Amino acid sequence: xxxxxxxxxxxxxxxxxxxxxxxxxxxxxxxxxxxxxxxxxxxxxxxxxxxxxxxxxxxxxxxxxxxxxxxxxxxxxxxxxxxxxxxxxxxxxxxxxxxxxxxxxxxxxxxxxxxxxxxxxxxxxxxxxxxxxxxxxxxxxxxxxxxxxxxxxxxxxxxxxxxxxxxxxxxxxxxxxxxxxxxxxxxxxxxxxxxxxxxxxxxxxxxxxxxxxxxxxxxxxxxxxxxxxxxxxxxxxxxxxxxxxxxxxxxxxxxxxxxxxxxxxxxxxxxxxxxxxxxxxxxxxxxxxxxxxxxxxxxxxxxxxxxxxxxxxxxxxxxxxxxxxxxxxxxxxxxxxxxxxxxxxxxxxxxxxxxxxxxxxxxxxxxxxxxxxxxxxxxxxxxxxxxxxxxx
Amino acid sequence: xxxxxxxxxxxxxxxxxxxxxxxxxxxxxxxxxxxxxxxxxxxxxxxxxxxxxxxxxxxxxxxxxxxxxxxxxxxxxxxxxxxxxxxxxxxxxxxxxxxxxxxxxxxxxxxxxxxxxxxxxxxxxxxxxxxxxxxxxxxxxxxxxxxxxxxxxxxxxxxxxxxxxxxxxxxxxxxxxxxxxxxxxxxxxxxxxxxxxxxxxxxxxxxxxxxxxxxxxxxxxxxxxxxxxxxxxxxxxxxxxxxxxxxxxxxxxxxxxxxxxxxxxxxxxxxxxxxxxxxxxxxxxxxxxxxxxxxxxxxxxxxxxxxxxxxxxxxxxxxxxxxxxxxxxxxxxxxxxxxxxxxxxxxxxxxxxxxxxxxxxxxxxxxxxxxxxxxxxxxxxxxxxxxxxxxxxxxxxxxxxxxxxxxxxxxxxxxxx
Numbered sequence: 001x002x003x004x005x006x007x008x009x010x011x012x013x014x015x016x017x018x019x020x021x022x023x024x025x026x027x028x029x030x031x032x033x034x035x036x037x038x039x040x041x042x043x044x045x046x047x048x049x050x051x052x053x054x055x056x057x058x059x060x061x062x063x064x065x066x067x068x069x070x071x072x073x074x075x076x077x078x079x080x081x082x083x084x085x086x087x088x089x090x091x092x093x094x095x096x097x098x099x100x101x102x103x104x105x106x107x108x109x110x111x112x113x114x115x116x117x118x119x120x121x122x123x124x125x126x127x128x129x130x131x132x133x134x135x136x137x138x139x140x141x142x143x144x145x146x147x148x149x150x151x152x153x154x155x156x157x158x159x160x161x162x163x164x165x166x167x168x169x170x171x172x173x174x175x176x177x178x179x180x181x182x183x184x185x186x187x188x189x190x191x192x193x194x195x196x197x198x199x200x201x202x203x204x205x206x207x208x209x210x211x212x213x214x215x216x217x218x219x220x221x222x223x224x225x226x227x228x229x230x231x232x233x234x235x236x237x238x239x240x241x242x243x244x245x246x247x248x249x250x251x252x253x254x255x256x257x258x259x260x261x262x263x264x265x266x267x268x269x270x271x272x273x274x275x276x277x278x279x280x281x282x283x284x285x286x287x288x289x290x291x292x293x294x295x296x297x298x299x300x301x302x303x304x305x306x307x308x309x310x311x312x313x314x315x316x317x318x319x320x321x322x323x324x325x326x327x328x329x330x331x332x333x334x335x336x337x338x339x340x341x342x343x344x345x346x347x348x349x350x351x352x353x354x355x356x357x358x359x360x361x362x363x364x365x366x367x368x369x370x371x372x373x374x375x376x377x378x379x380x381x382x383x384x385x386x387x388x389x390x391x392x
Numbered sequence: 393x394x395x396x397x398x399x400x401x402x403x404x405x406x407x408x409x410x411x412x413x414x415x416x417x418x419x420x421x422x423x424x425x426x427x428x429x430x431x432x433x434x435x436x437x438x439x440x441x442x443x444x445x446x447x448x449x450x451x452x453x454x455x456x457x458x459x460x461x462x463x464x465x466x467x468x469x470x471x472x473x474x475x476x477x478x479x480x481x482x483x484x485x486x487x488x489x490x491x492x493x494x495x496x497x498x499x500x501x502x503x504x505x506x507x508x509x510x511x512x513x514x515x516x517x518x519x520x521x522x523x524x525x526x527x528x529x530x531x532x533x534x535x536x537x538x539x540x541x542x543x544x545x546x547x548x549x550x551x552x553x554x555x556x557x558x559x560x561x562x563x564x565x566x567x568x569x570x571x572x573x574x575x576x577x578x579x580x581x582x583x584x585x586x587x588x589x590x591x592x593x594x595x596x597x598x599x600x601x602x603x604x605x606x607x608x609x610x611x612x613x614x615x616x617x618x619x620x621x622x623x624x625x626x627x628x629x630x631x632x633x634x635x636x637x638x639x640x641x642x643x644x645x646x647x648x649x650x651x652x653x654x655x656x657x658x659x660x661x662x663x664x665x666x667x668x669x670x671x672x673x674x675x676x677x678x679x680x681x682x683x684x685x686x687x688x689x690x691x692x693x694x695x696x697x698x699x700x701x702x703x704x705x706x707x708x709x710x711x712x713x714x715x716x717x718x719x720x721x722x723x724x725x726x727x728x729x730x731x732x733x734x735x736x737x738x739x740x741x742x743x744x745x746x747x748x749x750x751x752x753x754x755x756x757x758x759x760x761x762x763x764x765x766x767x768x769x770x771x772x773x774x775x776x777x778x779x780x781x782x783x784x785x786x787x788x789x790x791x792x793x794x795x796x797x798x799x800x801x802x803x804x805x806x807x808x809x
Binding site: 017018021022024028029031032035036039060061062064065067068102103104107111112113114167168169199200201233252256259260263264266267268270273274275277326330336337339346349351 | 438669694750
């Protein structure tokens with residue numbers, strides 16, 4: 001016969017202080033690991049959600065990112081006529097030649113960061129169809145206007161709609177705010193490609209090309225066709241793979257966070273074990289009575305184990321709420337967390353605890369509950385009813 | 393329980409326990425040390441579990457603290473305040489004419505100056521740039537970086553051989569390269585591939601950069617048919633720390649309204665800004681370290697309150713036979729402090745072992761996290777950790793000890809017996 005679950009529950013409540021301390025310990029471990037985990041996951045989400053599966057990034061061979069690539073006008077002309085590129089109603093290929101530079105931007109707290117400025121042509125909004133002008137309008141070419149990402153507009157001086165934004169050699173009027181579903185385009189500033197090339201004194205106006213593959217066309221064939229052309233030394237990558245590769249630096253961080261979680265988790269297991277041993281010890285008589293009443297060893301084990309797991313789960317819930325609130329406040333206080341990605345450009349990340357980010361902390365809490373409760377529960381189960389009653 | 397107090401009283405204490413109640417304040421904790429140790433040993437499993445939990449948490453705090461501390465150490469070990477950087481006002485990727493170097497060298501107060509051109513070289517292009525590498529002017533290299541202690545032999549070879557490279561010790565160790573090795577880097581920026589002969593090192597484990605002759609890059613550009621007449625940065629050494637400010641202003645003034653307007657700043661400020669974008673992560677790390685510290689407080693407080701509660705009856709008896717509240721308070725507090733401090737010291741040692749493991753296993757973290765992933769536990773971190781543990785002992789032991797020492801004897805005895 002199993003002991004009812006309410007037995008474990010009531011036992012927890014009966015010794016309030018001890019339970020509270022342990023719950024707090026586990027909850028704090030949950031908060032710490034969740035914060036770290038979601039920070040990295042937010043970075044990863046930002047980068048991985050960037051780009052479209054139908055788009056290709058074309059760069060000079062060997063270039064690992066937008067910022068370090070350069071493209072000649074001849075190669076751009078050549079790409080225009082490759083087969084398999086989508087076209088709009090007027091028959092223009094959906095090709096967006098782009099120039100990327102990373103000038104300094106002044107942060108509101110007096111520092112400076114490299115922000116990715118993308119020089120584009122009007123076609124850009126059609127190729128990057130996830131990017132929308134959420135407020136204001138698109139810039140007019142050659143008029144010193146710019147549209148800035150949502151993350152940029154929150155973080156830097158003069159980057160709000162209607163402001164005069166200083167970067168590079170000039171001053172630009174912010175006429176629109178970009179949104180792109182939280183992806184890294186929201187950490188970018190878009191201006192007219194020609195104007196940007198003049199500002200940066202670039203002889204070659206483009207660093208790379210983004211293009212949309214025609215529906216039904218063989219993407220791999222197009223990738224090969226671009227890569228194999230010996231005249232231009234180009235390389236095409238799927239846009240999603242490109243951003244995936246930028247996010248790979250986050251993988252090392254995951255290893256660190258898991259190490260952190262293991263260390264903190266083992267510490268919390270020790271804390272929980274202590275509490276449960278004390279619980280077993282103070283209830284020796286009770287356990288003896290239960291055994292005398294005919295409850296089996298198994299049901300005693302189960303009761304104490306569920307007490308420990310229940311405690312851990314309650315702590316998890318508390319920790320999850322705490323982490324989510326704390327993450328929000330940190331994000332809000334810092335105006336987003338800057339993350340220098342592989343290109344030295346800054347991605348502005350909103351620290352957001354997503355449901356998926358809670359899986360690791362949940363597993364951690366369960367393990368803390370089980371391992372913290374196992375030895376004490378076993379001790380309780382091993383007690384001989386006669387001894388237990390006599391000791392009491 | 394052998395008293396270990398002042399010599400005249402030695403041995404007497406055990407026979408005459410009430411006298412313990414008339415202590416001389418300073419020696420109280422030491423005198424009762426055997427008593428405190430016995431109490432800790434009473435529930436060995438619990439003390440061990442608590443100590444292990446605290447030790448692990450302290451180790452964690454130490455490891456987390458290495459990240460921001462690595463940044464500070466980097467800035468103070470690498471950066472000088474008489475070396476200045478001059479770069480395009482608009483940003484690091486905006487170039488300046490190479491002729492600026494001669495103009496900077498001519499400014500009074502500038503002892504030596506060299507240009508830096510980012511090469512973006514990668515050992516394996518698919519893995520990206522693992523360490524920064526720059527084309528520089530070899531003639532003045534030794535004079536600009538006097539404080540780096542690059543050997544004279546290396547500096548001579550650096551000037552003599554076109555393909556010579558000087559590499560930071562951090563990178564040599566990480567990649568397992570030795571002096572004399574020939575390595576090849578593919579530029580992710582220029583589509584060039586150049587081979588270098590390593591002729592010297594920057595003898596500092598935090599130094600990761602590779603430097604090679606600018607002329608080598610100029611020739612490679614010439615072979616492509618494109619001249620290289622610009623540079624990304626100029627680094628100069630100023631003769632007198634007092635003159636640094638005026639010299640920087642003079643340089644920037646000189647290029648005002650020129651082809652490229654410049655910003656000059658000290659090396660410290662340059663790297664401070666360069667890694668400025670890591671500030672947010674550092675903040676999160678510090679918050680997490682704070683949370684873990686709070687965790688330790690709760691673990692320790694839980695144990696302290698549990699051991700006090702179990703001994704309620706015993707404490708009442710001690711009081712009944714004449715022990716003072718203050719004595720009881722002190723011994724209980726000492727118990728918490730001792731446990732936590734010893735555990736803290738053990739945790740500090742664990743962090744040393746874990747960080748050396750981390751350093752050897754993390755092969756590549758990419759350059760962008762730079763000084764954050766050095767994982768070096770400094771003496772300061774160790775000392776701080778032990779202090780934190782000590783204060784946690786006091787914090788966690790205070791309330792339970794105070795409660796126990798203040799409890800009314802009659803009330804307790806009635807409850808317990």
